[in-house]
Amino acid sequence: MYRYVYWFKMLNPPRGYLPVVLITGCASGIGLAIARLFYRNPRFRVCITARVHHVEQLRRVFPENERFIVLPMDVTNDLDRKNVIDTLKEKWNKVDILVNNAGISYRSVVEHMTAQDEELQMATNYFGPMELIRLVLPMMREVGRGKIINISSVSGMLAMPTMASYSASKYALEGASEALWYELRPFGIDVSMIQPGFINSNSFKKVRYTEAARASEAGQEVYSQYYQSMGPFVARLMDFSWTTPSKIADLVMDVVRTQKPPLWIPATFDAELFYYLRRFVPRRLLHPFLYACLPNVKEWGKNYSRRRPDPPRWKYWLLKLIRAFPFDGR
Numbered sequence: 001m002y003r004y005v006y007w008f009k010m011l012n013p014p015r016g017y018l019p020v021v022l023i024t025g026c027a028s029g030i031g032l033a034i035a036r037l038f039y040r041n042p043r044f045r046v047c048i049t050a051r052v053h054h055v056e057q058l059r060r061v062f063p064e065n066e067r068f069i070v071l072p073m074d075v076t077n078d079l080d081r082k083n084v085i086d087t088l089k090e091k092w093n094k095v096d097i098l099v100n101n102a103g104i105s106y107r108s109v110v111e112h113m114t115a116q117d118e119e120l121q122m123a124t125n126y127f128g129p130m131e132l133i134r135l136v137l138p139m140m141r142e143v144g145r146g147k148i149i150n151i152s153s154v155s156g157m158l159a160m161p162t163m164a165s166y167s168a169s170k171y172a173l174e175g176a177s178e179a180l181w182y183e184l185r186p187f188g189i190d191v192s193m194i195q196p197g198f199i200n201s202n203s204f205k206k207v208r209y210t211e212a213a214r215a216s217e218a219g220q221e222v223y224s225q226y227y228q229s230m231g232p233f234v235a236r237l238m239d240f241s242w243t244t245p246s247k248i249a250d251l252v253m254d255v256v257r258t259q260k261p262p263l264w265i266p267a268t269f270d271a272e273l274f275y276y277l278r279r280f281v282p283r284r285l286l287h288p289f290l291y292a293c294l295p296n297v298k299e300w301g302k303n304y305s306r307r308r309p310d311p312p313r314w315k316y317w318l319l320k321l322i323r324a325f326p327f328d329g330r
Helices: 029-039 052-061 078-092 115-143 164-187 211-218 224-240 245-257 269-280 283-293 313-324
Strands: 020-023 045-050 068-072 097-100 146-151 189-195 264-266
Touching: 020 029, 020 078, 029 045, 029 245, 045 052, 045 078, 052 068, 068 078, 078 115, 097 115, 115 146, 115 164, 115 189, 146 164, 146 245, 164 189, 189 245, 211 224, 264 269, 269 283
Parallel strands: 020 045, 020 097, 045 068, 097 146, 146 189, 189 264
Antiparallel strands: none
């Protein structure tokens, strides 16, 4: 819906003005689709990045020229980040648009995450993007314009079981982006968060597992049903989705061309749905409903706890009614 709502605010750069765009995480998925779109558009100077072992492959796909370069960068590495920004300063003297796309996702319940895994999740999805923002802000502030586009997720709105750390990283990115929107508005710098949900791609196959999570998924343990249910469930939702990485790339281009784009931009049908559900349905009703929708949830943790079974729903509501209208015998 974005294109139909904001069509009147979309402009191409003036002739002779070629904004410099920095895009991270372009080895596959959404990042690769964004890179393809910008490579075909002569109105931008573009730097795409990926970890070092993907760079030569990307250079074969995107032969470098005077307006398009490929650089190695691990977003968790301080030296890599500074080298990329220094190269762009030397070559083009600025960065006008930063697209923070690089990210990883762990599939693991909280109990199976380690401190090292948590640090890598946050370093990739939050600390790295925030440091890049800090590096480009002085250049944007000096010229009085710029755009920061953070690729977030529907998991930054509503968390899912076995994805706690991923959701935490996206919640952190969204919270910081919201604060940035206020801080940077006086300087003419726009901040937007694009929130994809389920995308028809193979990205769900690239999720990371901790050792404990992998063992649990393959066995019959306390959390085995969680993994064995959620993996196929997410895969089915991905297959049913009409949204592809190229459509997300089109949306990124639309946001780049939009004067003063909005802060929150749901990018798929499910993201739009959850966006409004979260705002208009009380959470005390929303979370039980979403819990009931989880696959095989009645089997989760079965025989691994002394938890008392829930009373029948009619008894639950009868007790609520009695407590609401106590009878004193008179």
